[in-house]
Amino acid sequence: MGAAAFVLTTCASVSVGQVGMDGSDGMDAVDFQILEQSRSGTQGYDIVEGLTTEVGERLAGTEAEARARDWTVAKFKEIGLENVRVEPFTIPGWERGVETAAIISPFPQEMLLTALGGSVATPAGGITSDIVYFPTFEDLEAAPMGGLDGKIVFISGRMEKAPDGAGYGPANRKRQSGATEAGKRGATAVVIRSVGTDSHRFPHTGQMRYADDVAPIPIAALSAPDADQLERILERGETVRMALNIQPRATGDMPSGNVIGEIVGSERPEEIVLIGAHLDSWDLGTGAIDDGAGVGITAGAAQILIEQGLRPKRTIRVVAFGAEEVGLLGGFAYRDRHADDLDKHVLATESDFGAEPPYEVLLGVTEGDAVIREVAAALNLPIGTRGTNGGPDIGPMARRGVPTMRFQQDGTDYFDLHHTPDDTLDKIDPDDIAENVAAFALMAWRAANAETDFRADTPDTDK
Amino acid sequence: MGAAAFVLTTCASVSVGQVGMDGSDGMDAVDFQILEQSRSGTQGYDIVEGLTTEVGERLAGTEAEARARDWTVAKFKEIGLENVRVEPFTIPGWERGVETAAIISPFPQEMLLTALGGSVATPAGGITSDIVYFPTFEDLEAAPMGGLDGKIVFISGRMEKAPDGAGYGPANRKRQSGATEAGKRGATAVVIRSVGTDSHRFPHTGQMRYADDVAPIPIAALSAPDADQLERILERGETVRMALNIQPRATGDMPSGNVIGEIVGSERPEEIVLIGAHLDSWDLGTGAIDDGAGVGITAGAAQILIEQGLRPKRTIRVVAFGAEEVGLLGGFAYRDRHADDLDKHVLATESDFGAEPPYEVLLGVTEGDAVIREVAAALNLPIGTRGTNGGPDIGPMARRGVPTMRFQQDGTDYFDLHHTPDDTLDKIDPDDIAENVAAFALMAWRAANAETDFRADTPDTDK
Numbered sequence: 001m002g003a004a005a006f007v008l009t010t011c012a013s014v015s016v017g018q019v020g021m022d023g024s025d026g027m028d029a030v031d032f033q034i035l036e037q038s039r040s041g042t043q044g045y046d047i048v049e050g051l052t053t054e055v056g057e058r059l060a061g062t063e064a065e066a067r068a069r070d071w072t073v074a075k076f077k078e079i080g081l082e083n084v085r086v087e088p089f090t091i092p093g094w095e096r097g098v099e100t101a102a103i104i105s106p107f108p109q110e111m112l113l114t115a116l117g118g119s120v121a122t123p124a125g126g127i128t129s130d131i132v133y134f135p136t137f138e139d140l141e142a143a144p145m146g147g148l149d150g151k152i153v154f155i156s157g158r159m160e161k162a163p164d165g166a167g168y169g170p171a172n173r174k175r176q177s178g179a180t181e182a183g184k185r186g187a188t189a190v191v192i193r194s195v196g197t198d199s200h201r202f203p204h205t206g207q208m209r210y211a212d213d214v215a216p217i218p219i220a221a222l223s224a225p226d227a228d229q230l231e232r233i234l235e236r237g238e239t240v241r242m243a244l245n246i247q248p249r250a251t252g253d254m255p256s257g258n259v260i261g262e263i264v265g266s267e268r269p270e271e272i273v274l275i276g277a278h279l280d281s282w283d284l285g286t287g288a289i290d291d292g293a294g295v296g297i298t299a300g301a302a303q304i305l306i307e308q309g310l311r312p313k314r315t316i317r318v319v320a321f322g323a324e325e326v327g328l329l330g331g332f333a334y335r336d337r338h339a340d341d342l343d344k345h346v347l348a349t350e351s352d353f354g355a356e357p358p359y360e361v362l363l364g365v366t367e368g369d370a371v372i373r374e375v376a377a378a379l380n381l382p383i384g385t386r387g388t389n390g391g392p393d394i395g396p397m398a399r400r401g402v403p404t405m406r407f408q409q410d411g412t413d414y415f416d417l418h419h420t421p422d423d424t425l426d427k428i429d430p431d432d433i434a435e436n437v438a439a440f441a442l443m444a445w446r447a448a449n450a451e452t453d454f455r456a457d458t459p460d461t462d463k
Numbered sequence: 464m465g466a467a468a469f470v471l472t473t474c475a476s477v478s479v480g481q482v483g484m485d486g487s488d489g490m491d492a493v494d495f496q497i498l499e500q501s502r503s504g505t506q507g508y509d510i511v512e513g514l515t516t517e518v519g520e521r522l523a524g525t526e527a528e529a530r531a532r533d534w535t536v537a538k539f540k541e542i543g544l545e546n547v548r549v550e551p552f553t554i555p556g557w558e559r560g561v562e563t564a565a566i567i568s569p570f571p572q573e574m575l576l577t578a579l580g581g582s583v584a585t586p587a588g589g590i591t592s593d594i595v596y597f598p599t600f601e602d603l604e605a606a607p608m609g610g611l612d613g614k615i616v617f618i619s620g621r622m623e624k625a626p627d628g629a630g631y632g633p634a635n636r637k638r639q640s641g642a643t644e645a646g647k648r649g650a651t652a653v654v655i656r657s658v659g660t661d662s663h664r665f666p667h668t669g670q671m672r673y674a675d676d677v678a679p680i681p682i683a684a685l686s687a688p689d690a691d692q693l694e695r696i697l698e699r700g701e702t703v704r705m706a707l708n709i710q711p712r713a714t715g716d717m718p719s720g721n722v723i724g725e726i727v728g729s730e731r732p733e734e735i736v737l738i739g740a741h742l743d744s745w746d747l748g749t750g751a752i753d754d755g756a757g758v759g760i761t762a763g764a765a766q767i768l769i770e771q772g773l774r775p776k777r778t779i780r781v782v783a784f785g786a787e788e789v790g791l792l793g794g795f796a797y798r799d800r801h802a803d804d805l806d807k808h809v810l811a812t813e814s815d816f817g818a819e820p821p822y823e824v825l826l827g828v829t830e831g832d833a834v835i836r837e838v839a840a841a842l843n844l845p846i847g848t849r850g851t852n853g854g855p856d857i858g859p860m861a862r863r864g865v866p867t868m869r870f871q872q873d874g875t876d877y878f879d880l881h882h883t884p885d886d887t888l889d890k891i892d893p894d895d896i897a898e899n900v901a902a903f904a905l906m907a908w909r910a911a912n913a914e915t916d917f918r919a920d921t922p923d924t925d926k
Contacts, residue, residue: 052692053570053692053695053696053699054569054570054696054699055570055572056570056571056572056573056692057572057573064571064572067571106517107516107517107518107519108519108527109518109519109520109527109749110519110520112884199889199890200663200665200885201665201748201883201884201885201887202663202664224889225885225887225888225889228887228888228889229515229516229519229749229887229888232512232516232888233516233517236516236517285664286572286692420664421575421664422663422664422688424664424688424691424692425688425691425692425695426662426687426688426691427662
């Protein structure tokens, strides 16, 4: 699939043009112009370049996220979006602090790790305890209650690579529930092998959750090489003692917000085609692939239409969601604020899987998908067999009946960088992001001009 | 050359066997046995696995390097080396401390960097100053004296990839002399783009030097993505202010040492064939490719001979040099301690370029190189056109006339990892390191059994 996507990127303007000459796919001159301008342009790349350079990391609820909102408001206005505004909401803040770890015995050495988002701190100065090893999260789940009193639990387990990121869900269970399952059994802290597919010395952060009825214990992620090292040390068969000190802190109610801009529809302006991405990032990198790329792709797609002087019949709304990483809070805030007009959202989709080209189109509609299929054909993309909820921030509104679709990007290497310090601009290929801009621009344009009511018979696609 | 080396690795035992059947290359059954046992064995890999797992990082002069010496003494005895001993010496100690940096304006954000080895600290709490940008070290050299008063100098410049690491010397000038050249002109501190070929968010450390007649100023290296980011920020044209705080410290006289073990020769035990590597590493990673691999390759080669019950006519001496990273101090200590018997060293070579397979053989002898050429032919390796000083720790004795040779390994990707936290065991391919063991075992065996006096007419190969 990666190879097919690559061919598409390098040959697309020729092959699509040839298809168009046949007149077989419903494409007209404006459609071709949108693809051509997107592919030859740098609109998406320029936006992610600006956001990651001029703001950098933008952790939800922090002053950096607030600067990112200001930056995005200015950028949306600069590219010609209308009704530019912030819809504010409040989130529980969390910030990282000191984080160190070391093997104390039998082989003294430092280990590189990072606190998971939402984790409580160790006592000041840290803790020192013996490691109890679970090769997988399932092994921990199968362990008897009790028996881990005062121990530091180490949960390993590797994530499989896949174009659609299918390994993420299974690998992520230890991140989301490791502290709860270890805490239930009496553990004092948890370290996990990072949820990721690389072998670089970057720990991967990401949000964790505590169950209401279990006392919270600290949880942090080791880089893959550090997890390998700890496994080798454990294989020697001696008791392994670790010193662990993480000092993240909850910062109370903090501001976040969704930044919105529109191309107002000429005939049915109250009907919304929503294209979105999330503006916040984790604090370790500059959030280039997660999700500055999505902000660039969606705002860049709108910019293409504006620059071509194209005004659709329905309104195209670009949303840069806040606070996605810490629990899809911008997606929920949008759904709640727009509860009364969700029925006017005719289609919604999010870009949040890096900047590699799409290799298939997923449908979250059951009626009137002809337009989406035409766009997929014009992009030389097959229709995938799975459904979609449109993306993480779209999920909450999808569960209230908003029709969705998604361009499935090639995410084979996405989890090499995801939630690490290494998520930086140099990882984005300008040609690849331009191909995504082309896809979003054409889809938004065609959906906003269609007569289709994508809503009819839309199933509950929550996943 | 990488492709040729790869073919060698996968096909070598067959093709060499076939050559041997022709009897055309002077190889005998013992030679083939050495190659076969090396290639099918894990001796080298097991040694670097043990060293990096059970000791980890081992910065020169620290307690960790002392533990590495103890570990190596035990390992040398375990594999059957004779006359195992440490030749101690004293070095000026240096240790890393806090190191943080941030852009203060116009776009506030943290930057990842690390102090260069030997650097002085900033004043406690750090300094804040404007950045003055030099695209290359040569641009700084060309700048007028004065004019940088109180500024933080940023020296960029990219290193080119090459199989033989030819880009390292030119790129390294800013690391070694950046503080001197900036200090001469009044600067208060220096940050450089890391000397490396990757685009990961790892700064590369490495030793720097101060000139005697210039007041020392602190110097640190930014990761490549951070240097890119700083360049993009500078391109915006506004004054860029940086806060920089590095707190390394000189720790006074500290112990180091060279660990030595031998296979004593049966006929001319006083004549030495020396195969060596360096035992110390930088403190950021676990020193797997630099130079745990070399310790594994050379000690593993001796282990192969011992396990086969092979005793050479001359003595094969394995040396694990201390304190290489901080100025080749083990190499100089060895030269000085052995000043009176350097004339008994008939050939010396070092492995210090990772674990990728060799692609050519370099000569530092002018007489009696027939044995070396035979070994190269048996390994299917061409003779390179350049000379060699045998490796960093061999250089000092080479300048006193000790004949040398070197297996030039493929170092195309070596500087992706060199001197970073990412120099860890997972980067070593067991088959590749086994091929290096084969090369060293056969060379040591053949040179130690030869009648050749490699010394005759040995030129001054210092480079």
